Amino acid sequence: MEILLKNELFKGLSLDDINKVIEEVEGIIKIFHKNEVIITPKEKIKVFGIVLSGSVMGVHNDYWGHRTILKILEENELFGEAFSFSQLDNTGISIVCNKEAKVLLINFEKLLEIDNRKIIQNMMMILASKNVFLTRKMEYLSKRSIKDKLLSYLSDEAMNNKSNKFYIPYNRQELADFLGVDRSALSSELSKLKAEGILNFNKNYFELL
């Protein structure tokens, strides 16, 4: 469980403290397989999760079967915390396993009860940076063309990776659902950008030129 030492939620705590906290909040570890639903969109959630290995994704499926991917969540990322705090009966969002995942599930009410200022403050910081992420993503989505959506997303990724060469966690269909566009239109836009010498890519490896 040394992974958790690097987790934002437990920043500043010792391994002993972390173990104590996890006991107090009734943390349990579960394993999920690809496409298994971890949280359904119609439940009032009492828990949030931490990805220990593998990956999961936040997904919204609308009436017409369109899928929107909010984000793919990888090692040490949290999911469901905002919705569990909000106490909504119906979130509209599913959490689905994307790649064989080990997940730590935590009861949020118990977390609020524990008397550890550091944890609460850490949680606040996590919520704040998720806010910043969502705001960033809205900037991509607000762009008027697929090309602009794609380039603003990719240049943000380059920034995050501090390199113009990087891997993204999405395949084509997932990237299309993440950016809210049609897959084939995205593919052809990618080909066009490659032909123009603006970028290079192979599968989920990208290079901005």
Added chain:
Amino acid sequence: MEILLKNELFKGLSLDDINKVIEEVEGIIKIFHKNEVIITPKEKIKVFGIVLSGSVMGVHNDYWGHRTILKILEENELFGEAFSFSQLDNTGISIVCNKEAKVLLINFEKLLEIDNRKIIQNMMMILASKNVFLTRKMEYLSKRSIKDKLLSYLSDEAMNNKSNKFYIPYNRQELADFLGVDRSALSSELSKLKAEGILNFNKNYFELL
């Protein structure tokens, strides 16, 4: 300042407590006029704000002069809190006065220092519900057509107002910039929906049928 008694941040505190807190965090009140910039996109912000009267908006202007409106913030809403916590040098977001506004500005570092569990917990809840709002908004933006973006936004507003008749805080250009679409295309889509008997509207008053 009884407005603040209804504010989410001070929920559960008495008026005396609130006054004490505001002193501790060096809260100052400022007045802004329409189109005045309250927070510029290139500064590292040390403060966040509470709208006491009037309204402000979170705005992103891109390289080509396209404006994206994140949200119009009205009485008792907070702005800038996520970005001030995140400590970014460059947020890319401006806060601009939308309608003659009185604003309470608070130093976020001082807020973190004060020893009041309730305030920190309230702030966490505020961040969580902003998260939920942003997630909702992503659902609108991910829709493939103007019609769907519009209808998902309007039906959410109807839900929030618990009525199929309601006012929105946006004029046409602002609504277009909020939904990331062209104003004239939005206008003609609205007319079409009115002709189809799906909705009725007059200026910023809407009725879902």
Added chain:
DNA sequence: CCATCCTTGTTGTAAATACAACTGTATTAT
């Protein structure tokens, strides 16, 4: 090793959108 499934790119077409230009009507300022 073969069959099946999954992923990605391609193409054509119909539909939707952005953009620009213009009109009429409120709203504001002088």
Added chain:
DNA sequence: ATAATACAGTTGTATTTACAACAAGGATGG
């Protein structure tokens, strides 16, 4: 009261996109 400005709707056109159908590799599983 009048001019100036802001706002909302309309229309036409060029561009962009969604959608559907298909083909070529790759990966996967028995």
